[in-house]
Amino acid sequence: MTILILAEHDHQNLKSATYATISAAQKIGGDIHVLVAGSKVQSVVTQTGKIAGIHKILVADHAAYEHLLAEDIADLTLSIAKEYEYILAPATAFGKNIAPRIAALLDVQQISDVMEILGQKTYKRPIYAGNAITTIQSSDVKQVLTIRATCFDQALKSETASPQIEIVQGKQAQSQSRFVSQELTVSVRPELTSAKVVISGGRGLQNGENFKLLEDLADRLGAAIGASRAAVDAGYVPNDYQVGQTGKVVAPDLYIAVGISGAIQHLAGMKDSKVIVAINKDEDAPIFQISDYYLVQDLFTAIPEFCQEIDKIRGNGNLGQHKA
Amino acid sequence: MKVLVAVKRVIDYNVRIRVKADQTGVETSNVKMSMNPFDEIAVEEALRLREKGIASEVVIVSIGGQNVQETIRSGLALGADRGIHCETGQEMQPLAIAKILKKIIEKENPNLVILGKQAIDDDSNQTAQMLAALTNWPQGTFASKVVIENNEAIVTREVDGGLETIALKLPAIISTDLRLNEPRYASLPNIMKAKKKEIEVIPVNSLGLDAAPRFTTLKVEEPAKRQSGVKVANISELVQKLVHEAKVI
Ligand SMILES: Cc1cc2nc3c(=O)[nH]c(=O)nc-3n(C[C@H](O)[C@H](O)[C@H](O)COP(=O)(O)OP(=O)(O)OC[C@H]3O[C@@H](n4cnc5c(N)ncnc54)[C@H](O)[C@@H]3O)c2cc1C
Numbered sequence: 001m002t003i004l005i006l007a008e009h010d011h012q013n014l015k016s017a018t019y020a021t022i023s024a025a026q027k028i029g030g031d032i033h034v035l036v037a038g039s040k041v042q043s044v045v046t047q048t049g050k051i052a053g054i055h056k057i058l059v060a061d062h063a064a065y066e067h068l069l070a071e072d073i074a075d076l077t078l079s080i081a082k083e084y085e086y087i088l089a090p091a092t093a094f095g096k097n098i099a100p101r102i103a104a105l106l107d108v109q110q111i112s113d114v115m116e117i118l119g120q121k122t123y124k125r126p127i128y129a130g131n132a133i134t135t136i137q138s139s140d141v142k143q144v145l146t147i148r149a150t151c152f153d154q155a156l157k158s159e160t161a162s163p164q165i166e167i168v169q170g171k172q173a174q175s176q177s178r179f180v181s182q183e184l185t186v187s188v189r190p191e192l193t194s195a196k197v198v199i200s201g202g203r204g205l206q207n208g209e210n211f212k213l214l215e216d217l218a219d220r221l222g223a224a225i226g227a228s229r230a231a232v233d234a235g236y237v238p239n240d241y242q243v244g245q246t247g248k249v250v251a252p253d254l255y256i257a258v259g260i261s262g263a264i265q266h267l268a269g270m271k272d273s274k275v276i277v278a279i280n281k282d283e284d285a286p287i288f289q290i291s292d293y294y295l296v297q298d299l300f301t302a303i304p305e306f307c308q309e310i311d312k313i314r315g316n317g318n319l320g321q322h323k324a
Numbered sequence: 325m326k327v328l329v330a331v332k333r334v335i336d337y338n339v340r341i342r343v344k345a346d347q348t349g350v351e352t353s354n355v356k357m358s359m360n361p362f363d364e365i366a367v368e369e370a371l372r373l374r375e376k377g378i379a380s381e382v383v384i385v386s387i388g389g390q391n392v393q394e395t396i397r398s399g400l401a402l403g404a405d406r407g408i409h410c411e412t413g414q415e416m417q418p419l420a421i422a423k424i425l426k427k428i429i430e431k432e433n434p435n436l437v438i439l440g441k442q443a444i445d446d447d448s449n450q451t452a453q454m455l456a457a458l459t460n461w462p463q464g465t466f467a468s469k470v471v472i473e474n475n476e477a478i479v480t481r482e483v484d485g486g487l488e489t490i491a492l493k494l495p496a497i498i499s500t501d502l503r504l505n506e507p508r509y510a511s512l513p514n515i516m517k518a519k520k521k522e523i524e525v526i527p528v529n530s531l532g533l534d535a536a537p538r539f540t541t542l543k544v545e546e547p548a549k550r551q552s553g554v555k556v557a558n559i560s561e562l563v564q565k566l567v568h569e570a571k572v573i
Contacts, residue, residue, distance in 0.1 A: 010485070069490065070453065070463055093484040096449050097465050100418070104454035109419040109538030112448045122542065127446050131341035132350050135543040177462035177492045180478065184486040193484075197572070221573060233503060239468065239482045246362075246442065246502060248484065254572040265337070271550065275570045277562065291553040292570065295562055305559040310573070313563060 001030030003086040004058075006077065008094040009036065009044040011066075016194035017090030020149035022051060025088055027117045027152075031055040035080070035168070037073055039066035045165065052158035062170025067179035068094065072171070074101040080168060081106060084142070091146035091249075092193075103144035110144040111136065115151040129245040129268035149193065150251035150272055185238045187224075192241070195224035197254045200243055200270070201236070202228035204259015204280065204299055208236040213303045214258060220310045226250065226270075228260045244269035259299045262287025279303070325472075325494075327370040327379045328434035329404065330425055331363035331386045333395040334445040343546045350544060359395050362440025364402075365500040368507040369470060370438055371403045378472050379436070381405050385428050387421055389413055393523055400518035401510035407521065408432075412528035412535070418446075420535035422454035427531045429459060434495065436477065441466050441499040452499035462492040466501040 003025045008015040018034075025032045032053060036044050037060040048057050058080065064072050077098075081087065087102060089095030091113045103110035116124035121138040123145070192198060199214050199221070211225065218225050226248070227241040243250055245268035255273035260266060262278070262285055270276070271290055278291040281298045288294040295302060335341065335350070336358040342351040359367075373379035384399040386392040387410040396407035410424050429437065442449035456463035464470070464479030468487065471478040477492045482501045492498075510518075528535060556562040566573045 067488075067490075070456075070465070074457065093466060093482070097453065097463075100450035100453035101457040101463065103450070104419060104422055104457035107419070109417050110448075110450055110454075111539065112450060126547070127544075128335070128341045128350060129444065129447065130547055132343050133545050133547050134541055135545075136539045136541050138539040140538050175493070176496075177464075177490055180489040180491050182483075182486065182488045229502065238486055239501075239503060240484055240486050245444070245447065254566070254570070264340075271547075275566070275572050276550070276553070277566070288555075289552065290550045292551070293554050293556050293562055293565055295556050295559065297558070302559055306563070309559050309563040313567065 001028070001085050002083060003028060003030050003032050003088060004081070004084040005032065005034045006073070006087070006089040006095065006098065007034050007036045007044065007048060008090050008092060009038065009041065011038050011041060012043055014044055014047045015090070015092070016154060016191065017092050017149035019051070019154040020152040021088050021090045021147045022054065022155035024114065024117060024147045024152045025086070026053055026155065028086060030085070033058055033084070035060065035077065037065045037076055038068065039063050049163055049165070050157050050161055052156045052161050054161065054163040056164045056166055058166050058168045060168040060170050064170055064173035069173070069177050069179065070098045070101050071174050071177050073098050074105060075171065075174065076168070077102050078105050086143045086145065088145050088147055091148050095146045099144055099146050106142055106144065108140045108142050108144045109138065110146065111138060112146050113148045114145045115148050126268070129264050130271065131264060148249060150249050185240050189218060190222065190224045192224045192226055193248050193250055196252050197221045197223035198226050198250050198252045198273070199223045199256045199258065200226035200228065200260060201231055201258050202260030203230040203234065205231060205236055211236055213300070216307050217303055220307055228266050257287050257291070258303065260287055261285055262290065325379050325435040326381045326383065326432065327373060328383050328385060328429065328432055328437045329363070329366045329370045329399070330437065330439045330451070331367065331384055331395055331399055332360045332440070332443045333357050333386065333388060333392045334360045334443055337361055337444055343544055347543045347545055349541070357391070359398055360440050360443045362442060362500050362502070364507040365502065365504050366438040366440050367399045367402055367404060368505045369500060372505065373472065383408060383432060383434070385410065385425065387412065387416055387424055387528065396523055397518055398510065400521045401515040402508060403514060405521070407523040409523050409525045410528050411525050414528070414535065415537055416535060417537050417539065418448050418450040419454055419538060421451050422458055423533045423535060424528055424531060425451070425455050426458045427533065436494060436496060436498065438498045438500060441501055452497050456497040459497070461495050461497050463497045464490060464492050465499040467498050468501050468503045470498060470504065
């Protein structure tokens with residue numbers, strides 16, 4: 001059995017979701033090949049080469065793949081799909097965009113957001129924003145899966161890994177779609193989906209300016225910042241901060257929800273976090289029902305106190321010392 | 325320009341989902357059903373294109389049993405011109421839906437097809453991409469802005485790192501994200517008018533395609549429940565607990 005994985009990367013680094021996808025493939029068992037498509041992807045290939053348990057890296061380095069447009073990447077994958085029983089991609093914006101296109105071209109019903117691999121083409125996946133978990137068995141000969149990264153460990157690195165490297169000939173870009181521009185959020189913080197600590201703000205923050213409060217706390221905890229849909233819709237923070245059914249799925253060691261009510265669509269993206277803390281001034285906020293610790297307090301007093309308290313226990317009472 | 329919008333009837337997003345005791349699925353009887361929220365956004369976008377004079381006709385298509393006509397009707401009440409009901413009593417998985425929609429595209433020749441990025445019942449997020457594959461049209465998924473100019477759709481997409489803008493040659497397939505627009509409500513006169521609008525019924529089994537399910541559902545369960553938590557009195561107690569009990573900071 002041979003498994004192909006579409007590597008997600010930003011041309012510099014392999015994304016953590018790719019590591020999780022590789023570890024999902026290891027659960028299936030068989031030879032694992034990783035397709036690194038892009039333009040000038042040498043450093044990504046080098047990183048991929050240091051992961052244990054990969055048999056081959058397929059490198060498609062071509063200007064046509066600079067922006068990883070679905071049409072081109074699906075076409076490329078199709079050209080090598082024949083020898084694979086399984087094709088896996090992370091269930092991220094990247095994988096969700098491309099994998100179904102590949103599946104349809106192979107006449108395969110993709111299985112989205114796989115949480116668990118049970119063998120014999122049987123999988124667990126969430127439905128209804130994670131309010132139900134379904135176990136399904138596929139009858140397709142080939143399997144196309146997207147993997148929910150938070151449900152799998154990160155594939156391990158190995159000093160002695162030495163996968164074979166094979167060059168895949170790139171094709172000229174198709175002319176149906178073209179890249180125009182991008183507006184990426186620049187952040188010095190850890191990536192939301194792989195951070196150990198996430199602090200998310202909701203409508204309770206009232207405006208974008210007030211997210212500074214959360215940043216002060218995030219500085220002290222080395223945390224990433226997330227948000228509810230309401231906070232994104234209101235323009236307090238960019239779209240890529242959104243956690244939830246239709247945003248990002250996170251499962252950090254510590255998730256702190258501040259001024260978030262706890263709609264099921266939000267819970268869908270964070271309820272697998274190890275420890276959940278909620279701070280809300282409403283005694284009856286639904287988020288409390290799934291929190292390990294909750295505090296009924298106005299966030300505008302609670303968050304500065306939180307920062308002070310951390311400074312205190314770390315032995316530097318000087319408030320604001322760590323401010324960015 | 326003709327715009328085709330595909331819509332799905334789903335359990336309303338406000339309904340608390342209950343898994344059936346026999347683990348065969350979720351409770352759907354006596355539950356409020358609505359148009360999938362992402363599809364409402366798709367309808368709205370099509371209507372705005374018509375109001376700007378870019379689209380001339382907005383056609384709504386839905387696939388399923390008799391009751392999806394209610395969903396189509398609610399789209400007509402928002403202002404769409406006519407509906408197509410692909411009738412089937414069978415479970416249809418995304419690949420089958422994409423195949424059916426392709427047939428409808430062949431019949432209707434739209435210049436643009438808009439779909440929701442995912443249905444809030446099965447959360448698959450596949451149909452638009454699959455339809456783009458089968459038609460060999462370009463795709464603009466997770467759209468938060470759409471501009472039509474010079475026979476292109478300029479689509480701004482919500483991606484994990486921020487926003488990406490791509491240009492698609494028409495005809496093209498677009499899937500909507502939440503921030504594309506804010507859907508309108510149906511006005512009473514429009515609800516009345518919608519009753520007279522045409523809904524064409526096409527049996528799925530007349531389309532000559534393989535729409536058989538490709539996976540079977542073995543079990544549907546409730547997710548693992550979280551233990552109910554501890555209320556803390558103040559920040560200092562919270563921090564103590566996080567340090568000494570949970571050991572996460
Ligand atoms: C199809 C669909 C998809 C969706 N997808 C997502 C998704 O992916 N992610 C998501 O988050 N939502 C999603 N939603 C939206 C979701 O239903 C909720 O509307 C949203 O999560 C609410 O955000 P919120 O908790 O910030 O706002 P609110 O519900 O308005 O809650 C604000 C909270 O802040 C508290 N508060 C106010 N002031 C203070 C203060 N000074 N101190 C302390 N607390 C305060 C209030 O008590 C309240 O609990 C989706 C909805 C739909 C229909």
